[in-house]
Amino acid sequence: MLRQNDRNMEMCIGRRVGGFLRFALPLAMVTAAMGADQPSAFEFSTVRVRSAIGVPIPKLLAKKPLAKKEHGRLSFSDSGLSYRSQDGKTSFEIPYRDIREADVSDSRKILLETYDILKRNPFEHRSYEFRLNEDHGLDLARFLAERLKRPVIGFYDVGAETQFRVSAYHRHVFGGAHGVLEIGPDGIQFKTERVADSRTWLYRDIQTIGTPGPFSFRITTETETYNFDLKERLPERAYDLAWSKLYNLETVQVYAGDPSEQGRLTTKAGR
Numbered sequence: 001m002l003r004q005n006d007r008n009m010e011m012c013i014g015r016r017v018g019g020f021l022r023f024a025l026p027l028a029m030v031t032a033a034m035g036a037d038q039p040s041a042f043e044f045s046t047v048r049v050r051s052a053i054g055v056p057i058p059k060l061l062a063k064k065p066l067a068k069k070e071h072g073r074l075s076f077s078d079s080g081l082s083y084r085s086q087d088g089k090t091s092f093e094i095p096y097r098d099i100r101e102a103d104v105s106d107s108r109k110i111l112l113e114t115y116d117i118l119k120r121n122p123f124e125h126r127s128y129e130f131r132l133n134e135d136h137g138l139d140l141a142r143f144l145a146e147r148l149k150r151p152v153i154g155f156y157d158v159g160a161e162t163q164f165r166v167s168a169y170h171r172h173v174f175g176g177a178h179g180v181l182e183i184g185p186d187g188i189q190f191k192t193e194r195v196a197d198s199r200t201w202l203y204r205d206i207q208t209i210g211t212p213g214p215f216s217f218r219i220t221t222e223t224e225t226y227n228f229d230l231k232e233r234l235p236e237r238a239y240d241l242a243w244s245k246l247y248n249l250e251t252v253q254v255y256a257g258d259p260s261e262q263g264r265l266t267t268k269a270g271r
Helices: 002-036 139-145 236-247
Strands: 042-051 067-076 080-085 091-095 099-103 109-117 125-132 164-171 176-183 187-192 199-202 206-210 216-221 225-230 249-255 262-268
Touching: 042 080, 042 139, 067 139, 139 199, 164 187, 164 236, 176 236, 206 236, 236 249
Parallel strands: none
Antiparallel strands: 042 067, 042 125, 067 080, 080 091, 099 109, 109 125, 164 176, 164 225, 176 187, 187 199, 206 216, 216 225, 249 262
């Protein structure tokens, strides 16, 4: 009687385990298949401009024999980017850790530079130029800034509330751009109607800032320098904020004599 009960229990357990496996195995296979191909956060139909001299070519000169154009698809995922040409002859992937510079300041162009040195031009890094038929949007710049350890050239929202706004003029070698300089706790922004001139600089990406006078301001990064003519006086507190955030300094206000006149004492808190 006991042996019969044991056999019945074993058969019951076997049926339950078998049913569980029949359900769990297909589910595991589906889950593995979904994780095999990482979804793309951004995907673009592009024209890749391939330089024959190892450096980016201006649009007016992007003709044979200086450059070759190749149609393809460019995708950005959480771990890196991938490209595949339309004819299937060219394909490559680049993890974000291998990108030295990303420039998305032009809404219809993506410029990428890696750490690799060109054999035919030992003074230049390997670069990739992609031209789009539509705007890539501001979200791409922020997406890359969150994943790259290096500066991203472009404009994107930093999220934090701006504390100081000053009308400014960005000087070019020829001409310039009117806009607004904004200084906040997470970074500095220059907003202008000329999208290619708009910038977002996180403090981690800024090398130096300078102000020879209350109507001038300079920002220098590893990739560029912006000189501004300010249309109104830059508040001292605005420069103090940027300075303290850039160098991780704790600013202590010291008042001497007239409370309207305040001195400044900065102590290093560690960068």
